[in-house]
Amino acid sequence: MRMAQPRPDAVFAPWDDPSETPLIQFKNVTKRFGDFTAIDDLTLDIYAREFFALLGPSGCGKTTLMRMLAGFETPTEGTILLDGVDIGPVPPNERPVNMMFQSYALFPHLTVWENIAFGLKRSDMPKDQIGDRVERMLKLTQLGKFAKRKPHQISGGQRQRVALARSLAKAPKLLLLDEPLGALDKKLRHETQFELMDIQESTGTTFVIVTHDQEEAMTVASRVAVMVDGNLAQVATPDQIYEAPTSAYVADFIGDVNLIEGAVEAGSTGTDVAIKWSATEEPIKATSDTPPPAASTVQFAIRPEKVAISSEKPDAANVMEGKILDIAYLGNISTYHVEVAPGLIVKAQATNTRRISRRNLTWEDHVYLSWTDTAGVVLTE
Amino acid sequence: MRRFSWFNATALTFGFAFLYLPMLILIIYSFNESRLVTVWAGFSTKWYGELWQNEAFLDAAWVTIKVAFWSSTLATVLGTMAAYIMVRAGRFRGRGLFSGMIYAPLVMPEVITGLSLLLFFIAIGLDRGVVTIVLAHTTFAMCYVSVVVTSRLVSFDQSLEEAALDLGCTPFDAFRSVTLPIILPAVISGWLLAFTLSLDDLVIASFTSGPSSTTLPIKIFSAVRLGVTPEINALSTIMILLVTLGVITASLISRRSALKAREDERKAMGG
Ligand SMILES: Nc1ncnc2c1ncn2[C@@H]1O[C@H](COP(=O)(O)OP(=O)(O)OP(=O)(O)O)[C@@H](O)[C@H]1O
Ligand SMILES: [Mg+2]
Numbered sequence: 133m134r135m136a137q138p139r140p141d142a143v144f145a146p147w148d149d150p151s152e153t154p155l156i157q158f159k160n161v162t163k164r165f166g167d168f169t170a171i172d173d174l175t176l177d178i179y180a181r182e183f184f185a186l187l188g189p190s191g192c193g194k195t196t197l198m199r200m201l202a203g204f205e206t207p208t209e210g211t212i213l214l215d216g217v218d219i220g221p222v223p224p225n226e227r228p229v230n231m232m233f234q235s236y237a238l239f240p241h242l243t244v245w246e247n248i249a250f251g252l253k254r255s256d257m258p259k260d261q262i263g264d265r266v267e268r269m270l271k272l273t274q275l276g277k278f279a280k281r282k283p284h285q286i287s288g289g290q291r292q293r294v295a296l297a298r299s300l301a302k303a304p305k306l307l308l309l310d311e312p313l314g315a316l317d318k319k320l321r322h323e324t325q326f327e328l329m330d331i332q333e334s335t336g337t338t339f340v341i342v343t344h345d346q347e348e349a350m351t352v353a354s355r356v357a358v359m360v361d362g363n364l365a366q367v368a369t370p371d372q373i374y375e376a377p378t379s380a381y382v383a384d385f386i387g388d389v390n391l392i393e394g395a396v397e398a399g400s401t402g403t404d405v406a407i408k409w410s411a412t413e414e415p416i417k418a419t420s421d422t423p424p425p426a427a428s429t430v431q432f433a434i435r436p437e438k439v440a441i442s443s444e445k446p447d448a449a450n451v452m453e454g455k456i457l458d459i460a461y462l463g464n465i466s467t468y469h470v471e472v473a474p475g476l477i478v479k480a481q482a483t484n485t486r487r488i489s490r491r492n493l494t495w496e497d498h499v500y501l502s503w504t505d506t507a508g509v510v511l512t513e
Numbered sequence: 514m515r516r517f518s519w520f521n522a523t524a525l526t527f528g529f530a531f532l533y534l535p536m537l538i539l540i541i542y543s544f545n546e547s548r549l550v551t552v553w554a555g556f557s558t559k560w561y562g563e564l565w566q567n568e569a570f571l572d573a574a575w576v577t578i579k580v581a582f583w584s585s586t587l588a589t590v591l592g593t594m595a596a597y598i599m600v601r602a603g604r605f606r607g608r609g610l611f612s613g614m615i616y617a618p619l620v621m622p623e624v625i626t627g628l629s630l631l632l633f634f635i636a637i638g639l640d641r642g643v644v645t646i647v648l649a650h651t652t653f654a655m656c657y658v659s660v661v662v663t664s665r666l667v668s669f670d671q672s673l674e675e676a677a678l679d680l681g682c683t684p685f686d687a688f689r690s691v692t693l694p695i696i697l698p699a700v701i702s703g704w705l706l707a708f709t710l711s712l713d714d715l716v717i718a719s720f721t722s723g724p725s726s727t728t729l730p731i732k733i734f735s736a737v738r739l740g741v742t743p744e745i746n747a748l749s750t751i752m753i754l755l756v757t758l759g760v761i762t763a764s765l766i767s768r769r770s771a772l773k774a775r776e777d778e779r780k781a782m783g784g
Contacts, residue, residue, distance in 0.1 A: 204675055224678040237676035241694045251680030302680070 188359030434508030543746035584650030585707035592658025627720030641723035654707035665699035
């Protein structure tokens with residue numbers, strides 16, 4: 133999984149700085165459609181210059197959240213502040229917010245050039261500067277050659293870039309991208325993701341992006357919010373979300389994970405936690421900053437790539453024995469499905485460094501799985 | 514280019530023949546030398562000349578065109594507005610009743626529409642003349658326009674309007690610069706439909722016209738009762754010509770406006 137690398141210079145983390153005022157504040161926002169609650173008492177701060185990703189299953193309310201920011205829906209309860217000002221009564225056309233629609237919503241009767249100029253003509257930008265600005269946007273999105281074409285005369289990827297250029301042209305304070313790269317092939321999507329990050333860095337615009345692709349969220353975002361049923365399950369940086377999910381739901385939603393249920397054993401000291409997961413096997417040794425009370429039921433979550441697999445018994449904090457049920461060959465890595473107890477399958481991932489290097493491991497083999505005591509997380513929810 | 518096929522060609526020929534053969538015969542006989550409508554006696558344009566002398570017909574033609582123009586224009590504005598509201602307003606109390614009331618005149622017998630309008634005009638003390646025919650035609654043509662425009666609007670992607678608002682348009686500006694240009698072909702065909710309906714309406718016009726404001730259909734109808742004359746053929750030919758011209762002009766206008774918009778853009782780019 134790729135992640136945004138921490139910048140070499142000062143760490144960008146305004147959410148940790150209590151003196152920072154957020155650009156956007158959702159305060160106990162609820163949105164109902166009839167008697168259906170799409171957003172349920174949601175409170176969220178988003179800071180200027182952030183690249184904020186919204187992740188969550190279909191129908192959890194991501195688009196609704198965006199549409200409230202753009203002004204197409206009004207909260208049933210609660211307030212949304214932009215720069216400290218309640219934007220409830222501000223109509224969409226007066227908000228310093230632009231939205232890139234999931235469907236692109238390009239004006240079919242206008243050329244690429246006219247589409248990009250559309251918002252500028254309705255701003256107070258002097259007429260003679262509009263041309264320059266549009267040219268800049270065309271250059272940025274590499275659309276110069278298509279300026280005179282209509283939307284139906286260009287490809288899907290080019291259309292997506294027109295939509296992006298159009299929403300960027302007015303240099304809004306806040307740019308909302310609703311699944312902006314959904315229609316692109318993997319390669320073009322990666323290119324565009326980095327393009328987006330470049331744009332974000334050079335313009336300083338705040339981005340809120342909705343995506344179904346968690347890898348995309350991990351790549352571009354400064355912070356990720358995982359939504360479920362109209363509420364936030366967790367809001368954190370990509371590495372925190374991945375390494376330290378606060379709930380089994382988030383751990384399961386982001387990436388691949390092994391979840392083992394068990395009970396906390398009595399007599400743990402400090403941050404150590406021992407989890408009894410089977411009557412006959414050794415308990416799992418793990419650590420937690422907030423160790424749950426003895427006898428409470430917990431989920432132990434560990435990523436497959438943190439589980440080592442070997443045919444000889446290794447020397448590690450946690451070792452489990454099992455039988456290979458299945459091997460998924462994914463090119464650079466292989467995932468082994470190992471049955472460690474009746475009905476309990478633990479996945480282990482190993483990189484294929486040399487071609488056919490792990491030929492010795494195959495179906496039905498008896499193997500050992502191992503990991504350190506800090507490799508997984510203990511989840512109480 | 515589609516491949517040529519005999520089936521397509523035949524279907525097309527029959528279709529067009531069905532639509533235009535009667536008109537073609539009418540046009541041909543308008544150039545007939547003979548006074549007898551069904552006997553061909555050589556080419557002549559004398560009936561057109563005679564028609565030109567016929568003040569009553571000329572007056573009626575002028576009234577008809579005025580009525581058709583104004584009523585179709587009014588009907589287009591009102592019908593488009595009604596369609597827009599019905600499609601955009603979503604659910605509100607009495608929506609079903611409201612939309613039913615817009616479409617009711619479609620199925621209402623013309624005699625009843627005409628009669629009720631007549632009673633209405635008498636009740637409010639409006640003298641019957643061009644104005645009353647325009648109003649009457651507007652009422653019934655409006656629902657046709659509304660049907661045509663509605664069917665276009667339901668397939669119109671509403672996010673386009675939202676995008677316009679998002680980019681700084683007021684709701685009216687969004688309608689004018691995004692919605693209207695995109696649905697314009699439907700609006701124009703609605704206008705043409707209204708124009709044609711008004712041109713050939715006999716029943717409602719007879720209820721609402723006054724002594725000084727006879728329309729061509731009324732004139733032709735009363736003349737035909739005394740027998741079909743080549744003069745009437747000539748008159749009808751002129752009407753066909755006018756309608757055709759109207760259609761061509763309308764499409765030219767819409768194309769010109771598109772060209773002009775492009776031209777403006779070119780200038781903006783140069784400057
Ligand atoms: N106008 C509306 N009327 C009624 N229900 C709505 C309306 N808009 C959204 N909803 C409901 O609210 C919920 C959230 O919708 P939303 O579009 O925000 O989901 P989403 O998270 O964007 O999903 P997806 O990932 O599929 O785009 C859904 O269950 C949807 O059915
Ligand atoms: Mg959505």
